[in-house]
Amino acid sequence: MTESFPERLQSLTAERGQLCVGIDPHLSVLEAWGLPATVEGLEKCVRAMLDATVGAVAVVKPNSAAFEVFGAAGIAVLERAIAELRESGVLVLLDVKRGDIGISMDDYARAYLEEGAPLSVDAITVNPFLGIGSLKPAMERARDNGRGLYVLCRTSNPEGGQVQTAWAGKYSVAERMVQEVLEANRPDIFGPFGLVVGATLPELDVDLAEFNGSILAPGIGAQGATLEGVRELFGELYPKVLPTASRAVMQSGPDVSALAEAIDALRG
Numbered sequence: 001m002t003e004s005f006p007e008r009l010q011s012l013t014a015e016r017g018q019l020c021v022g023i024d025p026h027l028s029v030l031e032a033w034g035l036p037a038t039v040e041g042l043e044k045c046v047r048a049m050l051d052a053t054v055g056a057v058a059v060v061k062p063n064s065a066a067f068e069v070f071g072a073a074g075i076a077v078l079e080r081a082i083a084e085l086r087e088s089g090v091l092v093l094l095d096v097k098r099g100d101i102g103i104s105m106d107d108y109a110r111a112y113l114e115e116g117a118p119l120s121v122d123a124i125t126v127n128p129f130l131g132i133g134s135l136k137p138a139m140e141r142a143r144d145n146g147r148g149l150y151v152l153c154r155t156s157n158p159e160g161g162q163v164q165t166a167w168a169g170k171y172s173v174a175e176r177m178v179q180e181v182l183e184a185n186r187p188d189i190f191g192p193f194g195l196v197v198g199a200t201l202p203e204l205d206v207d208l209a210e211f212n213g214s215i216l217a218p219g220i221g222a223q224g225a226t227l228e229g230v231r232e233l234f235g236e237l238y239p240k241v242l243p244t245a246s247r248a249v250m251q252s253g254p255d256v257s258a259l260a261e262a263i264d265a266l267r268g
């Protein structure tokens with residue numbers, strides 16, 4: 001891989017826009033699409049999402065949990081979807097929220113951030129709850145292999161603030177994450193380590209003015225946020241933001257052209 005993750009991200013979003021489409025084949029989606037809650041149902045749902053997103057958006061974000069529900073057969077569907085998306089040139093951000101101590105974090109990093117690994121993707125979401133230092137093996141592999149990480153910082157769920165806005169010395173926990181990830185990105189102007197900051201926040205309670213990476217903003221649609229709201233929330237930081245929607249798109253399925261229209265409508 002010749003270009004780094006931020007380089008690939010910047011060139012593809014310049015061409016296709018910043019909207020990141022989530023693939024969340026939750027059982028409720030399968031049911032709404034008239035599909036059985038089986039691996040066959042999962043495969044059909046994912047097939048339609050691939051047909052609607054390949055060539056249309058810069059970044060696709062499958063959520064690993066929806067595939068893990070089906071065990072090894074579900075993971076195999078995820079593996080094939082990742083391969084197809086990456087071969088077509090779409091960036092894959094796997095939402096898997098990993099976080100562990102050294103050796104185990106290193107295994108996660110090898111699973112997702114190493115070229116040739118079955119589940120190798122462009123970027124993953126990671127959980128800094130064991131301390132930002134515990135993410136070091138993933139940071140090293142991401143940098144060495146031209147991949148990216150999105151560190152959970154101010155998540156879109158209403159419970160997130162309980163921990164994330166708690167005071168940790170001079171800063172809130174979330175502010176501390178911003179500082180740590182900003183430092184890890186240096187000396188890059190736009191580094192491989194991003195943050196997750198929910199689109200649903202009523203106001204931005206972390207200072208991102210100096211932040212030198214990509215910002216994933218989930219919560220458009222089903223969780224109540226709007227694209228206009230995201231522009232307002234992030235203001236001049238908006239060019240760094242990937243607004244993200246899953247169910248807001250998937251509710252238009254299973255028809256592929258209806259899914260494509262939903263993506264176009266959201267893209268504005």
Ligand SMILES: O=c1ccn([C@@H]2O[C@H](COP(=O)(O)O)[C@@H](O)[C@H]2O)c(=O)[nH]1
Pocket residue numbers: 022024063095154155156157196197198218219220221222223244245246247248
């Ligand atoms: O703070 C976060 C982090 C991750 N997510 C994930 O994004 C999608 C949201 O799905 P929608 O259907 O667009 O609500 C889902 O995979 C979450 O696990 C998040 O929502 N908030």
